[in-house]
Amino acid sequence: MEKTVNHKAWFLVLPVLVLVAFSAVIPLMTVVNYSVQDTFGQNQFFWAGLNWFRETLASERMWDALGRQLVFSGIILAIEVPLGILVALSMPKKGVWASVCLVLMALPLLIPWNVVGTIWQIFGREDIGLLGYTLNALGVDYNYTQGFFAAWTTVIVMDVWHWTSLVALLAYAGLQSIPNAYYQAARIDQASRWAVFRYIELPKMQGVLMIAVLLRFMDSFMIYTEPFVVTGGGPGNATTFLSIDLVKMALGQFDLGPAAAFSLMYFLVILLVSYVFYTVMVNMEKREGK
Amino acid sequence: MADAPALPASRVLPRVNARAVVMVAYLLFLLLPIYWLVNMSLKTNAEILGSFSLWPKDLTFRNYATILTDPSWYMGYVNSMIYVVMNTVISITVALPAAYAFSRYTFLGDKHLFFWLLTNRMAPPAVFALPFFQLYSSVGLFDTHIAVALAHCLFNVPLAVWILEGFMRGVPKEIDETAYIDGYSFPRFFVKIFMPLIASGIGVAAFFCFMFSWVELLLSRTLTSVDAKPIAATMTRTVSASGLDWGVLAAAGVLTIVPGALVIYFVRNYIAKGFALGRV
Numbered sequence: 112m113e114k115t116v117n118h119k120a121w122f123l124v125l126p127v128l129v130l131v132a133f134s135a136v137i138p139l140m141t142v143v144n145y146s147v148q149d150t151f152g153q154n155q156f157f158w159a160g161l162n163w164f165r166e167t168l169a170s171e172r173m174w175d176a177l178g179r180q181l182v183f184s185g186i187i188l189a190i191e192v193p194l195g196i197l198v199a200l201s202m203p204k205k206g207v208w209a210s211v212c213l214v215l216m217a218l219p220l221l222i223p224w225n226v227v228g229t230i231w232q233i234f235g236r237e238d239i240g241l242l243g244y245t246l247n248a249l250g251v252d253y254n255y256t257q258g259f260f261a262a263w264t265t266v267i268v269m270d271v272w273h274w275t276s277l278v279a280l281l282a283y284a285g286l287q288s289i290p291n292a293y294y295q296a297a298r299i300d301q302a303s304r305w306a307v308f309r310y311i312e313l314p315k316m317q318g319v320l321m322i323a324v325l326l327r328f329m330d331s332f333m334i335y336t337e338p339f340v341v342t343g344g345g346p347g348n349a350t351t352f353l354s355i356d357l358v359k360m361a362l363g364q365f366d367l368g369p370a371a372a373f374s375l376m377y378f379l380v381i382l383l384v385s386y387v388f389y390t391v392m393v394n395m396e397k398r399e400g401k
Numbered sequence: 402m403a404d405a406p407a408l409p410a411s412r413v414l415p416r417v418n419a420r421a422v423v424m425v426a427y428l429l430f431l432l433l434p435i436y437w438l439v440n441m442s443l444k445t446n447a448e449i450l451g452s453f454s455l456w457p458k459d460l461t462f463r464n465y466a467t468i469l470t471d472p473s474w475y476m477g478y479v480n481s482m483i484y485v486v487m488n489t490v491i492s493i494t495v496a497l498p499a500a501y502a503f504s505r506y507t508f509l510g511d512k513h514l515f516f517w518l519l520t521n522r523m524a525p526p527a528v529f530a531l532p533f534f535q536l537y538s539s540v541g542l543f544d545t546h547i548a549v550a551l552a553h554c555l556f557n558v559p560l561a562v563w564i565l566e567g568f569m570r571g572v573p574k575e576i577d578e579t580a581y582i583d584g585y586s587f588p589r590f591f592v593k594i595f596m597p598l599i600a601s602g603i604g605v606a607a608f609f610c611f612m613f614s615w616v617e618l619l620l621s622r623t624l625t626s627v628d629a630k631p632i633a634a635t636m637t638r639t640v641s642a643s644g645l646d647w648g649v650l651a652a653a654g655v656l657t658i659v660p661g662a663l664v665i666y667f668v669r670n671y672i673a674k675g676f677a678l679g680r681v
Contacts (some may be wrong), residue, residue, distance in 0.1 A: 114507045123502035124514065126495040127558055134555045135521050136531030155658065199422040214662075215428055215670040218435070221661025222635045225618045232433040233441055233651060241437045241450050277676055284673030288474045318674075326676070333525040336618045354527035361531045362623070374528040385523050389516060 139347070144369035148223035173373060175348065176356040176381075183352060184331045187270045191327060192320070194271065195278025202283055213283075216276040228340025231269045235341070255342060259349045266338045266350050270331065278323045284318035318395060325388040332381055353377055418628065435658070441651035449647045464652035477632030478656065480546065481615065484629065484663060487550035489610040492557040493603060499593070500565035516627040517561040529555065530623045536626055546629045549621045550614075564609060564675055568602025605675040608668045615661065 149159040166172050198216075203209045219227070235255050237243035246253040255265040289311065297307045335354035338344065344351035344359070351359075357377065361370035410574050440465050440488050441449060443457040445523070452458075468474040503515060535541070542548040576598070580590040596603065622634040668675070 114505060116508070117506040118508045119503035120506035120508040120511075123498040124508075127518070127562060128514075129407060130491070130554055131518065131521055131558055134551055135524065137530075138529050139524075141532035141535060143530065197423060198427050201420040201427075202568075208505075210669055212424065212428070213672065214665050215431065217665045217669065217672050218658070218662060221612055221616065221658070221665060223616045223618060223657050225633045225636065226657050229636065229650060229654050230434045230438050233647065234437050239441070239453070239647065241433065244453055273533040275427075276431070280673040281676055321675070329523050333523075333527065335527055336527075344472055345506075354525055357525075357527045358530065358601055358619070361527075367531070370531070374525075377525060378528055381523050381525065383518055385444075386516075386521070389519065395562065 118378055142356065142371045142374050145170050145367045146375055148329060149368055159368060163368040164376070166371045167369055167376065168367075172356065176351055176353050179349075179351065180332060180353045183267070184328060184333070186267055187274070187331050188327055190267070190271050191275045192324060195275050195323065196282050196316070196320075198279040199282035199286055199316075200308075202279070204287075213280070217277060218276075219273050220276055222273075223234055224336035225340050227269065227273050228337045231265060231337075232341050235265050252347065257346050259277045259346060262350050264343060269341065270334070273337065274327060274330070278320075278327065281319040281323045282316050285319040289315045318392070321388065321392050321395065325385065325392070326389070329381060329385060332384075342366075404488045415424065438651050438654050441647060442532055444648060446646065446648050455603070461648075464648040465656075467649050468652055474635060475564070477630060477635035479630050480625070481621075481631040481633070482660075484546040484549040484553070484621070484631070485611055485614045487546060488553045488557055488614045489607050491550060492561045492610045493607055494608065496558055496561035496565055497596075497603075498567055498591075500562050501595070503562065503566045505567035505577070518562055522556050522559045524555065525639050526556075526617065526619045530619055533620060534623050543624065544626045545613045548624045549629060550629070552620045552624055553614045553617060557613055560609055560613065561606045564606040565602055565673070568605070569628075570597050603669060605668055605671045608664060608671075609675050611664065612661065 146163055147158040147159055147161070149162075150156050202212050205261050222230070232240075234240045235243045235253075237247045243253055243255075252258065253261045255261045293311050294307070297311060302310070333354055334352055335358065338350050338352060339355055339358075342350045344355045356375055359371060360366050360373065440456060443460055443462070445459055445461050445463070447511050448454070448457070456624065503511065529552075537543050537548040537552070542551075572595070576594065577590070580594050618631070620631045621631045622637075624633065626635065632653065636650060636657075665672070
């Protein structure tokens with residue numbers, strides 16, 4: 112749609128600007144403030160320059176958490192995106208069953224995140240949980256509070272359980288927008304199932320899949336509550352992701368300077384990656400739209 | 402597919418079955434942990450810890466009764482509901498005009514502003530927890546519902562703007578122009594004509610604000626202590642001297658799923674569009 116140039120439109124945006132500035136800019140500036148100062152308590156602050164940034168960049172703890180975070184986000188994206196597409200392809204196209212599937216699939220998305228953790232805690236425990244009990248009865252040594260592998264598997268399966276529906280719903284919406292004529296044309300050409308997927312369905316889903324990947328990347332990179340409830344970051348530091356580490360540092364140990372420096376770099380990484388996704392997305396929309 | 406008679410039955414059948422199998426397996430995977438939670442909530446603690454059974458042998462509703470009669474429990478739900486509703490109302494109110502501006506006009510810095518809004522959706526709550534705590538403490542809003550509602554605006558306002566903008570784009574501009582020619586002022590046009598046209602969009606945006614405010618714990622827990630404590634934070638206190646009260650914990654969990662399950666039904670056909678920020 113052609114848009115009119117109208118700078119007075121700023122007045123319409125003003126309320127949002129003020130509100131978001133209040134709840135984003137002020138806190139962010141506080142963080143910036145802390146990141147360049149040192150304190151010995153009693154509200155006395157000293158200029159510390161870029162020391163905290165240097166210290167954080169040199170600290171093994173940060174790199175370890177970042178590494179774990181990248182591995183985690185990578186694994187869940189690699190599972191959730193293909194699985195979500197598969198589920199979307201398997202969904203009924205219309206009718207009562209489509210509605211039933213939609214409602215049931217959306218269910219995990221609306222559960223408070225700590226309850227998601229609780230559900231998996233109860234489900235996974237080896238004494239009272241269905242999963243833990245069954246696995247141990249089958250002779251698998253499974254205990255997510257002690258085993259490194261079990262903890263990781265639990266956290267990953269939990270995230271797959273929680274968020275695959277999001278990818279599936281988006282992919283499903285993309286599939287719904289394909290006109291039937293495309294499929295008829297493919298049938299006339301005697302295209303194989305794979306060809307239909309590769310040359311009709313996948314290109315049509317591209318836009319929504321980009322959004323799905325963007326959302327999943329962002330949210331998995333900020334994950335805090337679910338693993339915190341289930342494993343508390345353990346065993347040891349095995350599932351201490353960036354947010355968990357940060358909260359430990361800022362609210363637990365009250366190391367404001369390093370926590371603030373950590374925060375800013377953390378935010379920057381997310382911004383950078385998201386900006387790349389966003390640019391690709393907008394360009395794709397432009398190409399399709401015009 | 403009624404219009405595919407060319408395929409022999411033997412080729413159609415296995416494919417249909419495979420799809421059903423995938424779907425059923427996936428739904429089972431989703432529902433099993435939830436079933437287990439419900440199962441636990443209907444058992445006594447003695448049964449939970451003493452034996453292992455796939456369904457409650459000694460059916461009890463005492464866990465639910467505990468929650469629904471104890472103010473320190475059920476006030477958690479009330480508190481959560483209050484700040485969620487406040488947040489939804491605030492977010493939608495400020496997002497409506499902004500989304501209209503983005504969908505209809507080009508103005509100085511609009512693209513940058515739009516991306517800046519999105520960056521707030523990307524901000525890790527963990528980064529903001531401590532500054533929020535200090536900010537709201539210093540203005541005397543700590544442990545109030547409005548503090549949590551405002552804090553959640555951080556990610557809900559951008560989201561609402563995005564979703565509403567997506568829906569508004571679908572309304573042809575000729576409608577605006579016709580209304581102006583007919584002598585409507587902007588506010589009257591917006592409320593009387595435009596808002597009814599995007600009613601479903603407003604519903605979806607409200608649903609998403611509700612959802613993200615409802616599921617968030619880190620900020621709401623940091624900003625409250627007693628008076629505005631959300632149910633999610635209350636749940637972390639089921640640990641007592643005698644160990645964890647699994648039955649009550651499970652019952653509280655089940656009760657947090659109910660509101661979401663109720664509202665999903667109304668927006669089921671728009672969920673994907675909402676997640677795609679109105680861009681499907």
